[in-house]
Amino acid sequence: MILETTIIIIYSIALLLIFFYAIAQLNLLFNYISAQKKEDNSPQLDFNNPDEIPYVTIQLPVYNELYVMERLLDNIAKIEYPKDKLEIQVLDDSTDETVATTAAQIEKIKAQGLDIIHICRSNREGFKAGALKEGLKIAKGEYIAIFDADFLPNKNWLLQTIPHFKDQQIGVVQTRWAHINRNYSTLTKIQAFALDAHFTLEQVGRNSKGHFINFNGTAGVWRKACILDAGNWEGDTLTEDLDLSYRAQLKNWKFKYLEDVETPAELPVVISAARSQQFRWNKGGAENFRKMMFKVLKSKNISAKTKMHGLLHLLNSTMFLNVLIVAILSIPMLYIKNEYAHLKNYFYVMSFFVISTLIFFVCYWFMFKKIYGSSLKNFIQYIGLFFTFFSIAMGFSLHNSIAVLEGHFGKRSDFVRTPKFNINKVTDSWKGNKYLKKNISAHVIIEGILMLYFAFGMYSAFVVGDQGGDFGLFPFHLMLFLGFGFVFFKSLTSKA
Numbered sequence: 001m002i003l004e005t006t007i008i009i010i011y012s013i014a015l016l017l018i019f020f021y022a023i024a025q026l027n028l029l030f031n032y033i034s035a036q037k038k039e040d041n042s043p044q045l046d047f048n049n050p051d052e053i054p055y056v057t058i059q060l061p062v063y064n065e066l067y068v069m070e071r072l073l074d075n076i077a078k079i080e081y082p083k084d085k086l087e088i089q090v091l092d093d094s095t096d097e098t099v100a101t102t103a104a105q106i107e108k109i110k111a112q113g114l115d116i117i118h119i120c121r122s123n124r125e126g127f128k129a130g131a132l133k134e135g136l137k138i139a140k141g142e143y144i145a146i147f148d149a150d151f152l153p154n155k156n157w158l159l160q161t162i163p164h165f166k167d168q169q170i171g172v173v174q175t176r177w178a179h180i181n182r183n184y185s186t187l188t189k190i191q192a193f194a195l196d197a198h199f200t201l202e203q204v205g206r207n208s209k210g211h212f213i214n215f216n217g218t219a220g221v222w223r224k225a226c227i228l229d230a231g232n233w234e235g236d237t238l239t240e241d242l243d244l245s246y247r248a249q250l251k252n253w254k255f256k257y258l259e260d261v262e263t264p265a266e267l268p269v270v271i272s273a274a275r276s277q278q279f280r281w282n283k284g285g286a287e288n289f290r291k292m293m294f295k296v297l298k299s300k301n302i303s304a305k306t307k308m309h310g311l312l313h314l315l316n317s318t319m320f321l322n323v324l325i326v327a328i329l330s331i332p333m334l335y336i337k338n339e340y341a342h343l344k345n346y347f348y349v350m351s352f353f354v355i356s357t358l359i360f361f362v363c364y365w366f367m368f369k370k371i372y373g374s375s376l377k378n379f380i381q382y383i384g385l386f387f388t389f390f391s392i393a394m395g396f397s398l399h400n401s402i403a404v405l406e407g408h409f410g411k412r413s414d415f416v417r418t419p420k421f422n423i424n425k426v427t428d429s430w431k432g433n434k435y436l437k438k439n440i441s442a443h444v445i446i447e448g449i450l451m452l453y454f455a456f457g458m459y460s461a462f463v464v465g466d467q468g469g470d471f472g473l474f475p476f477h478l479m480l481f482l483g484f485g486f487v488f489f490k491s492l493t494s495k496a
Contacts, residue, residue: 014322015322015326017319026362028202028205031205047159050085054162055086056086056087057088059139060091061131065149065420069149080158086158087139087140088115121134125235126234132146142224143222143224146217148218153263158221160175161258174255175258175262176203177199177265190389197367206309207255211313213257215242217239238407239280239284271490282404296310296314320396320400321400321401334461335464364382390483398450419436447484447491448488454480458481
């Protein structure tokens, strides 16, 4: 009975943590809804008055971006802003042939009268954070706009964002990511779904009530003084953007999130690329929890509710670990439930996962209908997309849990960039991308084993109990089977 008791306790704790996270998401939904009723009082700048126009530096941190570098520079060169108040820094840590091709393209852009410089480091110390810090040393701008290589800001982007800095307390203006290849595949659709939830529900829900949000690493602008006041960029976590965001807000800088300003970008189209991105984000989140937890708790400048939302924000990625625990233990729990009849009422009480799923379903629907509309056709489409997203997210739970555990235990690892593809339409091909990994990790084999494990879970539904089976967990195990199967087979087949 000791083993059974241990399983029940661990399972219950994980379920409760997921439930508390779902309740926090529900609170963000209420915040989001109330924020929609507020009037837009965006400040304006007189761009005809040279004395009112601030100097801006655009930083482009890049590393071996063969497929998107030309597109990036062509797009940035079209940005509308007074040329005498704009500087572009190409922070190029590349080690391949793109160094030469980028240099040649920069010379062509210079001929157009733009102030653009090519900064190449001899080493990648600090990775992206190190490159940004290096460029900041000589940046002319009072404000620093940052774009990753796969982002394509609209030409009026600076005109939409810079005016918000008229409020002297604003340290960062962040815009919403859009997706130029959302409908390329199932993988891109579920990535877009997850990111849309973050960039509507979470960012607006937190920002509208003054809770901490994060600069998302790209598609945003920093006040240079804010970066320096917060301690500058640091490369001791894999999510330097989240790190600096919290340090800045702990020093009372305000962040402004612009839901209505979209910045188009490209989603990873191959699962190995999505894996590397997910690993970095989830490990970085856990690293920042270790780094920032006590600073948030000890801060005397923020409310208890902001502290709670801040800690849950930093623990976002840890939810994957709880999901994995619940998933693995759900099959032993199925047998325990049917072996110990006196525990039946306990299992009714512990149906938190169903309630949590319903909360997520409601929360994400508000996000979906804001973007696509609330027609019956869109709702039916949403149902399918939600359960596809939920299944594949659970399929990523092993991979992301390993990242989370490494982050919490302080295991150091290099910043692994996400390969870019220059994919704009369904007919574009990613095959032949030289930056893709060709090996299959041991994690993939374990994911295949877990797929079979949850197939056993579905089989178990038919054989446990005295009344012809117990199908309460069957939908859960089916989603897990499909999710791990998707991740496993895509990882096997999506190699360069």
